[in-house]
Amino acid sequence: MTPPPPGTTDVASAETEAGGSASTPPTPPSAPPALSPVELSRWAWRQLTSMRTALVLLFLLALAAVPGSVVPQQNIDAAKVLAWQRAHPSLTPVYERLGLFSVYGSPWFSAIYILLMVSLVGCVVPRLRIYWRAARARPPAVPRRLSRLPEFRTFEVEDGPAAALARAEAVLRRRRYRVVVRPAADGGAVSAEKGYLREAGNLLFHLSVLVVLVGFAYGQLFGYKGGVITIVGQDFSNTLSQYDDFAPGRLFSPDDLDPLSFTVDDFRVSWLTSGPEMGQPESFDANITYRTTPDAPARHHDLAVNHPLSAGSTDVFLVGHGYAPVVTVRGGDGKVAYQGPVVFLPEDSSFMSAGVIKVPDAAPQQLAFQGFFLPTYGFTMSRGPFSQFPDALDPVLSLVPYHGNLGLDSGQPQSVYALDTSHLSTYPNADPRLGPSKRVKLSLGQTVALPRGQGSIRFDGVQRWVKLQVSHTPGKEVALAGVLLGILGLMGSLFIRPRRAWVRVSRAPSAPEGPRRTVMELGGLDRSSGGDLAEEVDELERLLKTARTTDGPADVPDVPADPEKEHA
Amino acid sequence: MSTADFAAFSDNAVMFASLVYILAFLSHLTEWVLLRSLPVPEQGALARASVPVGASSGPSELSEGQPGETDARVRAPDTSQEQELRVERFGRIGVALTVVGCALHLAALVTRGLGSDPIRVPWGNMYEFTLAGTFGVSVMYLALMKRHHLRWMGALVTGFLVVVLMLDVLVLYQDAGPLVPALHSYWLAVHVLAAVIASGAFSVGALALVLFLAKDRAERRGTLRPRGYLSRLPEAVALERVAYRLNAFGFPIWTFAALVAGPIWAEYAWGSYWNWDPKEVWAFITWVIYAAYLHARATAGWRGKAASVIALVAFASLLFNFVGINYFFGGGSLHSYAR
Numbered sequence: 001m002t003p004p005p006p007g008t009t010d011v012a013s014a015e016t017e018a019g020g021s022a023s024t025p026p027t028p029p030s031a032p033p034a035l036s037p038v039e040l041s042r043w044a045w046r047q048l049t050s051m052r053t054a055l056v057l058l059f060l061l062a063l064a065a066v067p068g069s070v071v072p073q074q075n076i077d078a079a080k081v082l083a084w085q086r087a088h089p090s091l092t093p094v095y096e097r098l099g100l101f102s103v104y105g106s107p108w109f110s111a112i113y114i115l116l117m118v119s120l121v122g123c124v125v126p127r128l129r130i131y132w133r134a135a136r137a138r139p140p141a142v143p144r145r146l147s148r149l150p151e152f153r154t155f156e157v158e159d160g161p162a163a164a165l166a167r168a169e170a171v172l173r174r175r176r177y178r179v180v181v182r183p184a185a186d187g188g189a190v191s192a193e194k195g196y197l198r199e200a201g202n203l204l205f206h207l208s209v210l211v212v213l214v215g216f217a218y219g220q221l222f223g224y225k226g227g228v229i230t231i232v233g234q235d236f237s238n239t240l241s242q243y244d245d246f247a248p249g250r251l252f253s254p255d256d257l258d259p260l261s262f263t264v265d266d267f268r269v270s271w272l273t274s275g276p277e278m279g280q281p282e283s284f285d286a287n288i289t290y291r292t293t294p295d296a297p298a299r300h301h302d303l304a305v306n307h308p309l310s311a312g313s314t315d316v317f318l319v320g321h322g323y324a325p326v327v328t329v330r331g332g333d334g335k336v337a338y339q340g341p342v343v344f345l346p347e348d349s350s351f352m353s354a355g356v357i358k359v360p361d362a363a364p365q366q367l368a369f370q371g372f373f374l375p376t377y378g379f380t381m382s383r384g385p386f387s388q389f390p391d392a393l394d395p396v397l398s399l400v401p402y403h404g405n406l407g408l409d410s411g412q413p414q415s416v417y418a419l420d421t422s423h424l425s426t427y428p429n430a431d432p433r434l435g436p437s438k439r440v441k442l443s444l445g446q447t448v449a450l451p452r453g454q455g456s457i458r459f460d461g462v463q464r465w466v467k468l469q470v471s472h473t474p475g476k477e478v479a480l481a482g483v484l485l486g487i488l489g490l491m492g493s494l495f496i497r498p499r500r501a502w503v504r505v506s507r508a509p510s511a512p513e514g515p516r517r518t519v520m521e522l523g524g525l526d527r528s529s530g531g532d533l534a535e536e537v538d539e540l541e542r543l544l545k546t547a548r549t550t551d552g553p554a555d556v557p558d559v560p561a562d563p564e565k566e567h568a
Numbered sequence: 569m570s571t572a573d574f575a576a577f578s579d580n581a582v583m584f585a586s587l588v589y590i591l592a593f594l595s596h597l598t599e600w601v602l603l604r605s606l607p608v609p610e611q612g613a614l615a616r617a618s619v620p621v622g623a624s625s626g627p628s629e630l631s632e633g634q635p636g637e638t639d640a641r642v643r644a645p646d647t648s649q650e651q652e653l654r655v656e657r658f659g660r661i662g663v664a665l666t667v668v669g670c671a672l673h674l675a676a677l678v679t680r681g682l683g684s685d686p687i688r689v690p691w692g693n694m695y696e697f698t699l700a701g702t703f704g705v706s707v708m709y710l711a712l713m714k715r716h717h718l719r720w721m722g723a724l725v726t727g728f729l730v731v732v733l734m735l736d737v738l739v740l741y742q743d744a745g746p747l748v749p750a751l752h753s754y755w756l757a758v759h760v761l762a763a764v765i766a767s768g769a770f771s772v773g774a775l776a777l778v779l780f781l782a783k784d785r786a787e788r789r790g791t792l793r794p795r796g797y798l799s800r801l802p803e804a805v806a807l808e809r810v811a812y813r814l815n816a817f818g819f820p821i822w823t824f825a826a827l828v829a830g831p832i833w834a835e836y837a838w839g840s841y842w843n844w845d846p847k848e849v850w851a852f853i854t855w856v857i858y859a860a861y862l863h864a865r866a867t868a869g870w871r872g873k874a875a876s877v878i879a880l881v882a883f884a885s886l887l888f889n890f891v892g893i894n895y896f897f898g899g900g901s902l903h904s905y906a907r
């Protein structure tokens with residue numbers, strides 16, 4: 001067996017091939033030949049950097065991206081992943097092992113794009129070298145038989161050969177060809193080429209794919225994204241402990257947190273009150289006062305969807321909002337055990353919100369309440385309590401009270417949105433048809449006493465909270481610059497047509513009737529696929545027939561010419 | 569006119585546009601049916617102009633035609649030539665009707681924007697995306713028809729427009745209304761406009777590729793019926809080239825829509841420029857497959873049929889992203905408001 005021809009790259013082969021596409025690589029052998037390790041690795045490298053491999057890897061990449069759109073993804077919606085896992089207990093371990101819950105960080109996904117990038121580098125670097133030479137090369141000599149070219153025209157002009165040659169050069173230069181004139185006795189030829197920037201554009205595009213990836217990866221590694229729910233009127237300072245959820249990049253360090261702080265001054269939301277989209281938010285925004293460092297001057301920003309705050313390298317986004325009912329809870333001893341707002345999380349578009357009120361300070365027994373906040377109360381027998389409209393028009397709290405031990409001293413961290421009911425009990429319902437546990441309904445300003453004199457709860461008012469996302473994504477400017485450069489390169493690569501044209505000028509075989517005539521032969525070659533070469537050659541023909549040359553270049557050998565005809 | 573008047577006018581204009589497209593479709597169909605009774609001119613004559621003689625060059629173009637083409641005409645008997653011209657009129661009527669349909673289509677879009685309160689760009693939900701997308705197809709076809717002699721696609725394009733517009737009205741219709749807050753951004757205009765233009769180019773390109781595959785197959789199997797529709801089409805090579813140019817035109821625009829405008833807007837609206845949201849994933853998949861198509865077309869052994877199939881797969885993923893995501897993934901996508 002013989003190794004594949006050395007050093008043949010796509011472009012190199014295209015150089016020697018007339019009329020083909022810019023890259024028609026030799027078919028790589030299908031089985032690795034028995035070779036020394038060095039030769040084998042060179043063979044493997046050539047396989048990896050072949051156009052066909054690139055094609056296959058691109059396909060694999062597309063295919064590998066699919067599962068991530070079907071299976072919920074850990075770093076996108078962790079709650080949904082949990083719900084999915086709970087619903088599919090037997091599939092979960094299998095999917096977990098396959099990395100299907102974080103496809104875009106999984107080894108196999110990474111393997112594909114890393115291979116693609118290696119292939120890209122292996123493909124582009126040699127092409128850069130070839131291009132460097134090709135871009136400075138002179139247009140090649142005139143083929144012996146122009147009539148063999150894909151486009152060929154021949155016609156006569158009323159001009160001396162020298163003038164015709166000069167004219168051909170002028171026309172081709174005006175059409176922005178790079179031109180070499182090769183005069184000969186009684187005529188000569190012009191070789192011309194244009195569209196060198198196509199390959200440059202192609203290389204630029206492929207290199208910018210790398211730039212984008214680097215920018216993206218940099219952001220993933222060094223950036224972070226944190227979410228925090230802030231009740232209107234409260235402050236936030238950018239330290240880890242303040243976040244409700246925090247997703248750091250692998251190389252993030254807490255020192256990277258900018259010393260940003262802000263206060264949410266107010267929040268406005270307006271809802272559509274009519275029409276088919278009734279109940280949809282029309283707009284919402286929050287006014288915040290922020291400082292980039294503790295002693296920087298305070299500044300204001302109107303935070304809204306599509307209007308984030310960029311403070312230094314940190315961005316703050318308004319990503320959600322909801323209600324925090326304000327309650328006063330007294331224990332059995334009559335003392336105020338809790339007073340203030342409690343964050344309830346919206347469950348649907350009507351902002352029926354679920355939440356838990358924990359009152360560890362209530363005495364003699366700890367108290368808790370779990371249930372719903374309904375901004376505009378509604379009730380039907382079949383649905384039970386629900387919210388008719390997302391705005392707080394008729395707010396109601398519908399809660400199940402608990403008493404006992406909250407289990408907060410056990411050392412286990414607890415979510416503020418979940419209740420550990422293992423040491424808590426409810427109150428029995430007076431009417432068992434309404435369910436086993438007693439439920440209290442509170443309208444604004446109402447107080448309800450708990451049974452057995454164990455305390456009371458009062459619904460004082462409603463505040464709002466906003467969910468803010470604070471993030472730092474270094475490298476995104478790099479990625480953006482990369483895509484823009486890439487598009488530029490792509491347009492060059494797709495729309496610039498590399499072409500060659502040749503003109504041969506010779507004296508016409510003695511024309512008997514009067515003026516001397518010159519035969520012009522024009523041939524064209526399209527070095528990309530998809531061009532309309534015929535149009536270009538037609539245009540060249542038209543120009544060659546009609547263009548006027550005022551002064552020919554000096555290097556044209558002087559053929560005695562009739563001055564009148566020269567300028568006709 | 570009041571807002572509600574504009575909205576009502578828009579609905580009517582969609583219906584009228586569809587009706588006119590139907591008439592255009594019938595007109596093109598008539599042309600093809602009548603042409604069946606006429607002999608097809610030699611393929612050699614077609615090769616140059618990349619147009620069937622009867623379907624393309626009006627008398628004015630006749631004199632400028634390629635030498636080969638003129639020869640074919642000169643050789644054809646007079647009567648047949650006259651007949652061809654008469655039949656050809658149906659083709660030209662079809663194009664004229666498509667222009668009228670396209671104008672109505674534009675009117676429908678504009679009044680849809682004016683008919684929403686507050687006034688906005690007319691692409692804020694699935695119904696409107698589809699309305700705008702089909703308009704993109706219509707404009708793309710008309711814009712390129714002259715230069716690339718696409719009239720032979722008339723029946724296919726108008727048929728496609730009619731079917732998609734009907735589905736849009738029947739399945740996706742929504743009353744004109746305001747936008748959800750995430751759409752309050754001028755990036756909506758930029759992002760969707762780019763996506764619509766690219767989709768228009770990809771759609772026309774895909775239609776051309778379907779014809780290419782059919783003709784290519786018939787040619788290779790030798791089952792090309794001498795008087796059939798396929799014989800009247802430009803040569804397979806020319807079909808493939810037109811399709812390539814459409815796809816190559818769409819690709820950078822798609823790159824801009826999906827990988828520049830989309831991420832910038834996503835960052836403003838959702839706080840992260842790339843979320844691997846299903847819609848984003850499929851936009852990326854579509855992009856990668858079109859890149860694979862462009863590669864395949866430049867790879868020996870893949871050019872032609874294999875590359876074309878790849879382009880059609882890319883187009884399928886484009887369609888799936890457009891429609892499928894909102895139905896199959898529903899609330900799972902941040903983009904689900906687009907329904």
Ligand code: HEM
Nearest residue numbers: 010022023049050051054119120123209493494859862866
């Ligand atoms: C992330 C991976 C890649 C992407 C997205 C990509 C994309 C593209 C696109 C869109 C084109 C079309 C431009 C044109 O037709 O001129 C192209 C052309 C090309 N690509 Fe890639 N490519 C990738 C990787 C590679 C690799 C690994 C190779 C090396 C084997 C390669 C070699 C080429 C060549 C030689 C052309 C020129 C084709 C021609 O002359 O038409 N590409 N690429």
